[in-house]
Amino acid sequence: MTETVNLQPFSRRDLAWHPPALAPDYKSSHLRSPQHPPISFPNTLSECAGPVFGHDIIGPQDHDLIVNYASSGQTAIGPRLIVHGRLIDEDGRAVPNALIEIWQANAGGRYRHKKDGYLAPLDPNFGGCGRTVTDQDGAYSFHTVQPGPYPWPNGGNDWRPAHIHFSVFGSGFAQRLITQMYFEGDPHIALCPIVQAIPDQAAITRLVAKLDMEKTIPMDARAYRFDLILRGRQATYFENRPEGS
């Protein structure tokens, strides 16, 4: 077996770029944030390797939220969207064969979850989840409806911006990432304590998908472009790794 694989350790994560564990305006973080700083150690095989999911786990409609929960002949209600982009690493290399899972509320801001009791109704033809595996260029694409903003019990009158949750695998378990995609121009982005937990405006901008008229399908669906970046690998290989292991 001579397939080229990458076992190099990962570049260190810039913890000042990510939101801190305790973000005072996001109230749930108060009791769920560790008080000790995380302990660093050199990556081992446990962190550098990770699960890889073949394209064979993906059903033909898994990436299409407009139809993947709908009754036969029906479609979800809401503005039709294509959400697409590339998954690359910090060195600009494509991350192929990586699983991306998304979930979102429906067009009215209601989640199909047993714990969501928001008064906006469920859409009988919308489940709200999708998944795909990136191609050789790291490209991915979903078909969905635009989610609505929704209120949440944080401050007295907090509303989440319209958003889509993304769960991403790379090639190593240390790259595991969950984030959220927002929509260009949404005035709720500046008001949201979850978004604003990210300290750097440049980092926030990275989570805002841009309207992409090039990929829009006339008379059918608008497109938004959302690129994702995972941790890169360091230039040095493991030292003193036993021969053949």
Next chain:
Amino acid sequence: MSADLKESPSQTAGPYVHIGCVPSFAGLEGMYRGRDLGAQMIRDGVVGERITIQGRIFDGAGEASKDAMVEIWQADSAGRFNSPGDTGEASDPSFSGWGRQPTDGETGLFRFETIKPGAVPWNDGRQQAPHISVWVVARGINLGLHTRIYFSDEAANADDPLLSMISDTARRSTLVANRSGDTFHFDIHLQGEKETVFFDV
């Protein structure tokens, strides 16, 4: 590295993470042909000692989280990973190495049916004690938390290179799951006196 090529910033998985990652738990029976990814780690014929790992995730007030999601990643019983990243001998084809479970909506328990992993090397050729990598996300957690499970019945823990790096020796025990029959109990404390050691991997 330019700012354009920094890692995408993390955001909380939120309280409805199950819709995307464990749809049948959210109530979407039948989605993805009714099979939640990572629900089953072992198949008939798996090599090694079958074990159960279970525990709860407690917040700083001692309340068990009922909306979290836990993922684990581990070697097979021979210390091989089911990953293109492990270029050694092929891993056990009846073992996935990766599992994903929600914490129960009423009891807060998470539970994995798996096998006890073999030892894998540290970077200088020493062996690490058998361990399982753990990743926790939930509402209120802005960046997924990495920790590890070690096993109370492994003498190798005493020489484990990573456990030895934890200077506050009293905290090392937060990473050791306690054995009772075939079950290992591993509670995670997000905050406070019993706070679990988390890693910047």
